Amino acid sequence: MPELPDVEMQKRYFDRTSLDRSIVRIDILEPRILKGGDPERMKGTLRGNRFRSTCRHGKYLFAGLDRGPWIVFHFGMDGYFVYAPEETTPEGNARVLIQFGNDHRLSYNSWRMLGRIGLAEGPADYLNELGIGPDALDPELDFTRFREILTGKKSPVKPVIMDQHNLAGIGNVYADEILFQARIHPITDVSTLEADRLKALYTSIRKVLRSAIGYSADVGRFPKRYLLPHRHPEGRCPICGTMLQTVKLSGRTGYYCPKDQKP
């Protein structure tokens, strides 16, 4: 479930494997993965070109080339890269192979086909067109700006912080951790949050996402006092031992501690 921290890991992986290499061939094993669905344009853009830089915004990863448009990677719920020698057999969920001149290739893998690879004139234009909000870890996103974004919204807090038009990068899983650490019940209407609760929410967003990156977005390495290692039907609150409860919001299952997160 690639959310902001997971996509950040994919960016770092891409940067240390795939920058500054000549691209010699593209194999599009599953054309449906292309946003806009134009395999020839994708191939024509990449062939003979080189990736020179990347930038991440929320769950989107943009890769800039020597010339032409940018490549946009979105990982859906199970997308990931694999960089390997070209003689190795691609995994069954490989969707696009980018072959480099050094006899290695980058594979974009995704079982469920919810990820997409597309083209964009630039990150800013692309994000503007989709109406994506500021990255949840953007240094310029201070508390004042955060509060402005939530002002006037009237919905349970969880879908609000998951809405990429408000903030970019938070998905179902990290939203649970963020609300757990802020001690806010997921169903609480944002319009009813007092200033100190809002501040706690803001602080929790930044802390959870930053620390998740620090743990390489690997839940197995998270502290035991975090919610995510216990986020399953038999899980108990790591603070008070209460059985975690679930609530369905906008079709997504949320886990929370009924004792520590009061409505």
Added chain:
DNA sequence: ACATTGACCTGAGAGC
């Protein structure tokens, strides 16, 4: 204009 719901996609696991 805003908020909410369901479809998309695939495999795992449960229930009959």
Added chain:
DNA sequence: TGCTCTCAGGTCAATG
């Protein structure tokens, strides 16, 4: 055994 149902979850179109 084998069918059907539900679930996971990010987006986006359609509905409220």
